[in-house]
Amino acid sequence: MKQKIAFTEKKYLTTLIFVTSLFMLWGIAITMGDVLNRHFQNVLNVSKSESGLVQFSIFGAYAVMGIPAGLFMKRFGYKNGVMLGLILYAIGALLFVPASNAASFMFFRVALFILACGLATLETVAHPFVAVLGDERTSDKRINFAQSFNGLGAVIGPLIGGFFILKSGSNDGDLSSVKILYSIIGIVILLIALAFYFVKVPTLNESHGIDSSEHLPENTLPLFKRRHFIWAILAQFFNVAAQGGTWAFFINYGVEKMALPESSAAYYFSLSMVMMMLGRFVGTYLMNFIAPNKLLASFALANILMCIIIAQSFGWVSFVALISLNFFFSIMFPTIFSLGLKGLGTQTQQGASYLVMGVVGGAVFPPLMGKIANHDVASAYYLPILCYVIIFLFGFKFYRSK
Numbered sequence: 081m082k083q084k085i086a087f088t089e090k091k092y093l094t095t096l097i098f099v100t101s102l103f104m105l106w107g108i109a110i111t112m113g114d115v116l117n118r119h120f121q122n123v124l125n126v127s128k129s130e131s132g133l134v135q136f137s138i139f140g141a142y143a144v145m146g147i148p149a150g151l152f153m154k155r156f157g158y159k160n161g162v163m164l165g166l167i168l169y170a171i172g173a174l175l176f177v178p179a180s181n182a183a184s185f186m187f188f189r190v191a192l193f194i195l196a197c198g199l200a201t202l203e204t205v206a207h208p209f210v211a212v213l214g215d216e217r218t219s220d221k222r223i224n225f226a227q228s229f230n231g232l233g234a235v236i237g238p239l240i241g242g243f244f245i246l247k248s249g250s251n252d253g254d255l256s257s258v259k260i261l262y263s264i265i266g267i268v269i270l271l272i273a274l275a276f277y278f279v280k281v282p283t284l285n286e287s288h289g290i291d292s293s294e295h296l297p298e299n300t301l302p303l304f305k306r307r308h309f310i311w312a313i314l315a316q317f318f319n320v321a322a323q324g325g326t327w328a329f330f331i332n333y334g335v336e337k338m339a340l341p342e343s344s345a346a347y348y349f350s351l352s353m354v355m356m357m358l359g360r361f362v363g364t365y366l367m368n369f370i371a372p373n374k375l376l377a378s379f380a381l382a383n384i385l386m387c388i389i390i391a392q393s394f395g396w397v398s399f400v401a402l403i404s405l406n407f408f409f410s411i412m413f414p415t416i417f418s419l420g421l422k423g424l425g426t427q428t429q430q431g432a433s434y435l436v437m438g439v440v441g442g443a444v445f446p447p448l449m450g451k452i453a454n455h456d457v458a459s460a461y462y463l464p465i466l467c468y469v470i471i472f473l474f475g476f477k478f479y480r481s482k
Contacts, residue, residue: 087221088214091282096213098279100226102162102206105269106199107233108240109169111327111353113138113192115241115346116258117446118331122342123255124185127454135324137189139442141196142203149204150433159281161205166273168198173269176262180255200436207417208432220372220418224364227414231357235350242346303427303434308479312420315474316438319412322383322467324442325449325460326405332457333390338399352403359410376415377475379408380468387468390461398458412471419479441467 088096117134120126153161172195179187210226211219244261303309330352334345366375386408389401417435424431445463452460 085215085217087218087225092213095279095281096210096222096226098276099162099206099209099213100229101272102165102202103226103230104233104236105169105272106202107230107353108237109195109199109233109265110138111234111237111349112241115238115245115331115349116188116192117328118342118346119241119245119258120185120188124183126185127450130185131328131450133189133447134192135328135446136443137192138196138199139320139324139440139444141193142200143437143440143443145197145200146204146433146437146439149201149436150429152201153205153208153432154429157281158205158209159276159279161201162209162276163273165198165201165205166269166276168201169195170198170266170269170273172196172198173262173266176266177259180259183255200439203439204433204436207414207435208421208428211418211421211428219421220415221364221367223414223418224360224367224411227410228357228360228364231353231360231410234353235357238346238350238353242343242350303424303431306424308422309420309424309431309434311474311478312416313434313438315416315471316413316420316435317441318467318470319409319416319441320439321441321445322464323409323413325445325464326402326409328446329449329453329457329460330402332453333402334399336457337393338395348399348403352406355403356406356410359407360414363411363415372411372415373419373475373479375411375475376419376479377472379411380472380475382408384465384468384472387461387465391458393458402461416471416474419474 113134117131120134121131149161149165152164172191172193175191175194176188179191206226207223210222214222240261244257327349330349331342331345334340334348335342338345340348363375363379370378383405386401386405390398390405392398417432420435421428421431445467449460449463452463
């Protein structure tokens with residue numbers, strides 16, 4: 081009888097709960113950026129392609145901070161890496177106060193960049209942190225489970241943004257709601273950092289990631305001679321590119337194609353995040369029966385179909401397809417991440433840094449999609465199809481190290 085592998089160990093439980101909560105925190109911040117995207121179009125009179133620079137500021141920070149965060153984590157450990165990420169997150173949020181006072185799009189982008197440096201640090205640390213909190217053979221399930229709470233944060237973000245930022249009367253040059261909201265966020269994050277300071281992290285198994293099923297010499301290869309790792313970075317780049325572009329213009333699609341009020345479109349955006357959260361729980365369960373790479377490839381094919389339907393402007397049929405995209409998005413980031421880290425051994429932390437840098441794809445696609453969306457927001461959704469083709473190839477063939 082096949083022995084069942086434990087999800088985690090009792091000694092790691094408290095740490096796992098706290099680190100999992102971090103996934104929710106950056107889910108809130110990322111999707112709040114998409115609400116800000118629309119708000120800045122109204123208040124600061126920027127175009128769709130210019131507002132796409134909100135995502136450029138957020139995801140560009142991942143390219144800058146990925147390697148430094150990994151080096152910091154390697155030198156000072158997982159816990160201190162989390163502390164650094166939370167502090168940068170709080171500083172960026174609090175800088176929204178002077179940015180609101182100046183009503184400067186550039187100042188907001190600087191604040192978002194610093195905030196996102198904190199998010200990049202948290203992502204760099206949290207994924208391998210969750211991975212080592214138990215047996216490597218269940219790391220796919222742990223990371224997908226933790227990312228389910230990232231989905232919860234992604235639900236909360238648009239709800240908060242829709243209520244406080246896009247509500248009636250907040251669009252006519254008013255940035256006070258942004259200032260108050262981000263002040264509260266900054267203070268809450270500082271309190272969470274203080275709480276985590278007192279959490280005792282048990283000794284971790286730093287040999288995690290060595291895959292004994294592979295030939296031992298495989299573990300001595302440089303990272304960029306590992307085919308599956310290179311493809312994981314490529315897949316992550318295009319995954320977040322598709323995600324960033326899809327989210328950036330969701331509200332625009334709701335307003336322009338469905339004639340919805342902005343606040344209502346934001347609530348539908350939140351509903352789409354419910355679909356993502358649901359998808360992660362469903363995906364985690366399905367991995368008991370379906371190999372993670374096969375599930376990843378299947379979901380990529382599903383999103384190619386969704387994008388084709390969205391681009392046709394079929395009314396509610398297309399809008400439901402847009403909402404459904406997030407269900408199939410759900411497992412992509414964590415599954416690509418965990419497959420990329422397989423068998424890296426002592427290079428796991430360094431590998432996590434490069435995989436987080438792949439998130440810079442989210443900085444590239446929103447401005448490109450914005451240029452198309454300036455003419456027709458529906459047609460912009462043809463562009464992510466390229467991304468899903470790459471993800472499909474990774475899940476179908478290139479996920480395994482040769």
